[in-house]
Amino acid sequence: MHDPRIDRLATVLLDHSCELKQGETLLIEAIDLPEPDLVCALVEGAAARGVTPLVETKNQRVQRSLLANATETSMKLSGVLERNRMEQVQAYIGIRGAANASQLKGVPADRMDLYQEHWLRHVNEYRVPKTKWVVLRYPTDSFAQAADMPTHEFEDFFFDVCTADYAAMRVAQAPLVARMQAAEQVRITAPGTELEFSIKGIPVIPCSGERNIPDGEVFTAPVRDSINGTIRFNTPSRYQGVVHNDICFTFKNGQIIEATSTETERLTTLLDSDEGARYCGEWSLGTNNRVRHPMLDTLFDEKIGGSFHLTPGNAYEEADNGNRSRIHWDLVLIQRADYGGGEIYFDGELLRKDGRFVPSDLQGLNEGL
Incomplete structure (x- = not known):
């Protein structure tokens, strides 16, 4: 059954957070989402507003493998590729499901430093000042557990807080x-x-x-x-x-x-x-x-x-x-x-x-x- 709260959240993201205008391009980055409903709502909502939607999906288990085996060369190249893509869009919505919020625990500090310096920082130095962007989490069982709440109660809390006035x-x-x-x-x-x-x-x-x-x-x-x-x-x-x-x-x-x-x-x-x-x-x-x-x-x-x-x-x-x-x-x-x-x-x-x-x-x- 379709959840109308997802449509309300999509409207907040598209119209209030990103203030999308016809002819713009939007990048939607989805990480570890348990279902695609919000991404689909954003794609359909962007298209209805005359905006070109692009979607990138990621998995934190794969990301951990990349970071645990990071080299300066791999992190620099990843940063260049992601920044080049970011430079093609006017807006960015990042949705993070975090199936396991401890997924990166144990990645050596020197590898994380390579990621921070050559990939994340290189992309964010463009994204933050040059695009209309918004980031958010997505309600998952693990997220509800971290909040010490049953999943259904946490979902009610999540959508109430995220669609505030x-x-x-x-x-x-x-x-x-x-x-x-x-x-x-x-x-x-x-x-x-x-x-x-x-x-x-x-x-x-x-x-x-x-x-x-x-x-x-x-x-x-x-x-x-x-x-x-x-x-x-x-x-x-x-x-x-x-x-x-x-x-x-x-x-x-x-x-x-x-x-x-x-x-x-x-x-x-x-x-x-x-x-x-x-x-x-x-x-x-x-x-x-x-x-x-x-x-x-x-x-x-x-x-x-x-x-x-x-x-x-x-x-x-x-x-x-x-x-x-x-x-x-x-x-x-x-x-x-x-x-x-x-x-x-x-x-x-x-x-x-x-x-x-x-x-x-x-x-x-x-x-x-």
């Missing part, structure tokens, strides 16, 4: 954007966390369904050398197939000088992958109050209501602090009372306490929290 979300985010644009100094407290940095002069970007589904964040970047103090993240994070818990960083003049987690050796290897990996390229406040708890998936976890994320690695061009790295790793700290609480100050003024915004003009962001 993103136009209304952008209106609610506007006062926060204005406050972040005016702010210079940020101070953050939480259990195990006392951190300060500047965001002066860095652009502020609201996200309401244009690049990620689900969405709900407002991001900027710390001034590269301004972070000082310690932060202890209370949300587990999966990166390159490895799950890290209890990540703790100490910063001095922007640089991570101490780092520990349940996978400290792997963490250190990541932070030593290049100079920029020990500096941060993004800081963002989560504003999607329908997402409440972590599920080991960055696209959801970084949007959690009452959270923020801080990102070792590459800065986005839209909010650029000059940091460059082959990694970009969003790490989440939830500050709601049920996760230990915490405070955020802008230039000495209390902006958010225990996950709830304090100023009167930001009360719209507390709805449903």
Whole structure:
């Protein structure tokens, strides 16, 4: 039986996220999808709008084999071929099923570095600034398991969150954007966390369904050398197939000088992958109050209501602090009372306490929290 929720999601992706126009070309990349329904809906929807659809399907087991046997030559050639294809399109939709989110665990770090540098980064340096793009997950049994939910309940949650009223979300985010644009100094407290940095002069970007589904964040970047103090993240994070818990960083003049987690050796290897990996390229406040708890998936976890994320690695061009790295790793700290609480100050003024915004003009962001 056809699921009408898939049609609604396809409409959001085609019209809101990519804003497709007649005569454009759309690349749909599907990874480990259990069924083709969403891809078919996107193909048919694109064609009906006068857009040329292209489809690429991938399998993470095959990708693991490619990466485990990577050479500089194979990664460079893969990067060139995929970038050439990306340069032929105006829009990109990436759908990731992740049948096994740990599929890349155990791939040697030096092979992953080759992939990040010569393939992924080479493609993304074009895709991110030059195309209209959006990425999302797809509801699978393993995804539901990571969220600690029965599959049917998770599917209801997934489609509800992913087809939110993103136009209304952008209106609610506007006062926060204005406050972040005016702010210079940020101070953050939480259990195990006392951190300060500047965001002066860095652009502020609201996200309401244009690049990620689900969405709900407002991001900027710390001034590269301004972070000082310690932060202890209370949300587990999966990166390159490895799950890290209890990540703790100490910063001095922007640089991570101490780092520990349940996978400290792997963490250190990541932070030593290049100079920029020990500096941060993004800081963002989560504003999607329908997402409440972590599920080991960055696209959801970084949007959690009452959270923020801080990102070792590459800065986005839209909010650029000059940091460059082959990694970009969003790490989440939830500050709601049920996760230990915490405070955020802008230039000495209390902006958010225990996950709830304090100023009167930001009360719209507390709805449903």
